[in-house]
């Protein structure tokens with residue numbers, strides 16, 4: 001089986017994909033869109049992409065592409081502890097006057113206070129992933145640049161960590177999802193905290209009590225929501241869709257009928273799947 005992931009090697013997404021799929025062929029992609037396209041074009045069977053982080057929140061690109069690709073569903077979630085370190089090329093001195101720090105925008109945001117306090121004058125530049133940033137530093141031994149990435153990237157690309165554990169909150173976790181076109185959910189012996197269901201809901205039209213009507217569909221059925229997030233529809237300012245997750249199995253009639261009721265009140269619903277949440281170690 002072929003599994004795409006947000007690469008290159010040693011990205012947090014690869015660490016996650018390796019634990020979920022230790023025996024499959026893992027294929028790095030340059031960005032999240034390419035992971036979705038690889039699944040859509042049947043180039044791979046599944047892909048692993050980041051969905052949200054406990055400090056910085058949702059990876060909006062992932063949510064947008066889940067909405068924009070009707071045939072792509074979610075097979076599993078995996079939560080991984082995240083530790084960021086600042087690293088430079090070993091040719092540079094430890095007290096080098098760094099001129100630029102590269103990383104994924106999520107990683108820069110998760111380490112914002114540290115970087116702002118310790119490197120206030122240094123330009124922070126977005127990169128497609130933490131590992132790609134580390135690779136860039138390794139390819140430029142003469143430049144006074146640094147990357148925020150994990151310790152595996154430091155090892156793989158031969159970099160020197162000058163500040164470790166720079167993420168602003170010690171408890172830092174990122175949630176990843178496994179996406180595919182399959183109706184089946186992914187299972188494994190890995191530690192799991194249980195099942196949940198993902199739904200993308202668009203309200204019919206803007207009217208008083210619209211969201212209340214939608215939530216009441218879940219409330220009277222005693223369905224426990226673990227997340228509700230609104231995201232712009234990109235049609236015009238003020239138009240949103242909602243990403244909702246419901247705790248538990250999706251095997252009773254009341255739950256299943258909730259989708260019919262949502263559609264009956266005019267909402268558009270995409271069922272992302274009923275899948276397990278796995279708890280990984282870093």
Ligand SMILES: O=C(O)C(=O)C[C@]1(C(=O)O)C=C[C@@H](O)C=C1
Pocket residue numbers: 006010011012013014050052053059082104106107128129130131174
């Ligand atoms: O850049 C990486 O290493 C990724 O796998 C992406 C990503 C993300 O988008 O959230 C994954 C985990 C961390 O939260 C930081 C970056």
